[in-house]
Each structure stands twice: as structure tokens, then as C-alpha cells.
Amino acid sequence: MTPQPQKIAIVTGANNGIGFETTVGMAEAGYHVIMACRSGEKAKEAKASIMKRLPSASLDIMLIDVSDFASVRSFADKFRERFSHLDVLINNAGILVYSAQSDADGIELQFATNHLGHFLLTALLIDLMPDNPASRVVALSSVAHKGARIHFDDLTCGGNGGIAYGQSKLACLLFADELNRRLQSARRKIRALAVHPGGSDSGLFDEMNRLQYFTLKALSPFITHSNASAARPSLHAALSPQVAGGDYYGPTGIMEMRGPVGHAKRDPVCEDKTVAQRLWECSERLVARKFEIPPAQAQGNAAA
Numbered sequence: 605m606t607p608q609p610q611k612i613a614i615v616t617g618a619n620n621g622i623g624f625e626t627t628v629g630m631a632e633a634g635y636h637v638i639m640a641c642r643s644g645e646k647a648k649e650a651k652a653s654i655m656k657r658l659p660s661a662s663l664d665i666m667l668i669d670v671s672d673f674a675s676v677r678s679f680a681d682k683f684r685e686r687f688s689h690l691d692v693l694i695n696n697a698g699i700l701v702y703s704a705q706s707d708a709d710g711i712e713l714q715f716a717t718n719h720l721g722h723f724l725l726t727a728l729l730i731d732l733m734p735d736n737p738a739s740r741v742v743a744l745s746s747v748a749h750k751g752a753r754i755h756f757d758d759l760t761c762g763g764n765g766g767i768a769y770g771q772s773k774l775a776c777l778l779f780a781d782e783l784n785r786r787l788q789s790a791r792r793k794i795r796a797l798a799v800h801p802g803g804s805d806s807g808l809f810d811e812m813n814r815l816q817y818f819t820l821k822a823l824s825p826f827i828t829h830s831n832a833s834a835a836r837p838s839l840h841a842a843l844s845p846q847v848a849g850g851d852y853y854g855p856t857g858i859m860e861m862r863g864p865v866g867h868a869k870r871d872p873v874c875e876d877k878t879v880a881q882r883l884w885e886c887s888e889r890l891v892a893r894k895f896e897i898p899p900a901q902a903q904g905n906a907a908a
């Protein structure tokens with residue numbers, strides 16, 4: 605393995621929407637960015653378009669399907685073969701589907717994609733993160749987490765895709781909070797944070813029915829912001845020296861849909877730590893992997 609002085613970031617779902625703009629921002633900040641995407645073709649197109657916009661960008665494409673745990677494991681193995689450390693992990697990839705769908709393991713697809721795949725990815729790579737405050741794990745939640753619950757007895761949410769989306773985004777936020785608590789009790793300096801992007805007209809809504817889709821298109825100039833603005837909370841969480849582990853950021857304007865980045869509002873369910881702990885254990889069971897926080901000295905090959 606050649607020496608790797610440059611800081612390294614992974615952005616999942618880097619080829620489109622908010623992930624694309626997050627990749628640009630991380631590359632602008634001087635990171636070598638791994639574009640972790642499920643489609644090689646889309647990733648190549650996105651990379652070419654970033655290189656046009658930012659010729660100095662240092663980018664790599666690595667394939668991953670975050671809804672498929674075998675693919676997540678294979679990605680982590682390949683990453684470890686190529687890189688000695690990981691500074692920032694931005695768990696951005698996500699889907700919003702309106703019908704009941706499952707992944708290869710029979711798990712509700714949004715829960716598997718938005719939460720479980722990222723839970724597993726983080727568990728498999730966290731020992732490569734240097735023990736300093738610039739090391740960040742960033743989870744993408746949503747205002748849709750408000751009012752949601754984790755339906756431990758039926759993660760399919762009775763086949764209701766909208767409810768399952770809210771559940772998955774609550775899971776992302778609870779995971780970041782619980783990860784941060786566990787990092788702190790292990791006296792680790794890595795920071796785990798959550799963000800939500802507000803609203804942006806990305807590919808996320810492509811599965812809407814025609815009426816919903818055209819209504820969104822008509823309203824979006826008034827209520828949403830660009831994908832570049834929607835990426836700001838992620839970039840703030842990943843890069844700002846001012847953030848603390850466990851913070852949750854998003855746009856602070858009307859209905860939290862757009863506006864300057866600031867502290868975002870959590871659903872009160874996030875105050876109940878037993879829910880986050882139960883989710884952690886449930887996630888470990890579903891991905892068949894214990895997620896232990898490694899002690900700082902166990903980072904043999906990680907750069908300081």
C-alpha cells in the first residue's frame with residue numbers, strides 16, 4: 605500500500621442529487637473522495653461532470669449496493685485493501701418508495717438501504733478512522749423522521765412505504781445519536797452527527813405518482829432549495845471544526861425546508877435512549893454483525 609497523506613472521504617450515493625454536491629464540496633475541501641455508487645455507468649458520468657467543474661478533484665469510484673449486505677462487505681474489503689485510513693464517512697444514499705419492497709434478505713427495502721446498509725458499512729470501517737475530532741460519521745436523516753416510530757414488531761410498517769420511509773430516516777438519526785454516545789463512552793474523539801437536507805428536487809421523488817410529482821415540481825421553487833444548498837448541512841457536519849458529536853443540523857428557514865444551516869429539531873422520541881439501544885441491537889441482528897467500538901490503540905494501520 606502506497607503512503608496516503610491525503611484525507612479520505614466516502615460518500616454513498618455520490619452520483620446524484622445531494623450526494624453529488626456533497627462529493628463536490630468534499631473534493632473542494634481537499635479530500636480524496638470515494639464515490640460509493642451502485643451503478644458504474646452513472647458514477648462515471650457523475651465523476652466526469654465533477655472533473656469538468658472542478659479539475660483539481662481527486663475522486664475514485666467504488667461500487668456498492670447498500671441494500672445488499674454482501675455488497676457492503678465486499679466494498680469494505682476492497683476499501684481496506686486499497687486505503688489505510690478513512691477520515692469521513694457520509695452515509696448519504698437513500699430511497700423513497702411508495703410500495704412494499706424487500707431487499708435480497710427479505711428486509712423492508714428502505715430500512716435496509718437507508719439505515720441497515722450504512723450501519724454495517726460504518727461497523728466494518730470505523731477501526732480505520734483516526735482518533736481525532738476531524739474524523740466524522742455523518743447520517744442523512746429527514747424532517748420525515750418526525751412523528752415516525754421504529755416498528756420493531758413489523759419493520760415493513762404494514763407495507764406502507766411512506767411510513768417505512770419515516771421509520772428509516774428516524775433510524776438514521778437514532779443510529780448517529782447512539783453511535784456518538786458509544787464513541788464518547790469509549791473516550792473516542794471521532795464525531796458521529798446527523799443532518800437533514802431540508803427539501804430539494806432530487807431523484808428521491810421519481811417514484812411519486814404523477815399528481816404528487818407534478819405538484820412537487822410546481823411547488824418546489826417556492827419551498828425547496830437546490831441540491832447544492834441541500835448538501836450544506838452534510839458538508840458542515842463533515843468539515844466544520846465547530847460541530848460536536850451528536851449534533852443534528854439542517855436548514856433553519858421556513859418549515860426547515862431551506863435556509864442557513866443550524867441546529868435542527870428532533871422528534872421527542874429521540875430523547876428515549878432505550879429506543880436507540882434497541883435499534884442498535886436489532887440492526888446487529890439483521891446485518892449479522894456485532895458493532896463494537898474499537899479502542900483508540902487498536903487502530904494499528906490508521907493514520908493519525
Ligand SMILES: NC(=O)c1ccc[n+]([C@@H]2O[C@H](COP(=O)([O-])OP(=O)(O)OC[C@H]3O[C@@H](n4cnc5c(N)ncnc54)[C@H](OP(=O)(O)O)[C@@H]3O)[C@@H](O)[C@H]2O)c1
Pocket residue numbers: 616617618619620621622623640641642643646668669670671672695696697698699717718744745746747800801802803804805806807808809834
Ligand atoms: N431531496 C430531499 O428533499 C431529501 C429530504 C430529506 C432527506 N433526503 C435524504 O438525502 C439523501 C440523498 O437523497 P437525494 O435527495 O440526493 O436523492 P437522489 O437524487 O435520488 O440520490 C440518491 C442516491 O442514493 C443512491 N442509492 C439509492 N439506493 C442505493 C443503493 N441501494 N446502493 C447504493 N446507492 C444507492 C442513488 O443511486 P442511483 O442513482 O443509482 O439510484 C443516488 O445516487 C437520502 O438519504 C435522502 O433520504 C433527501
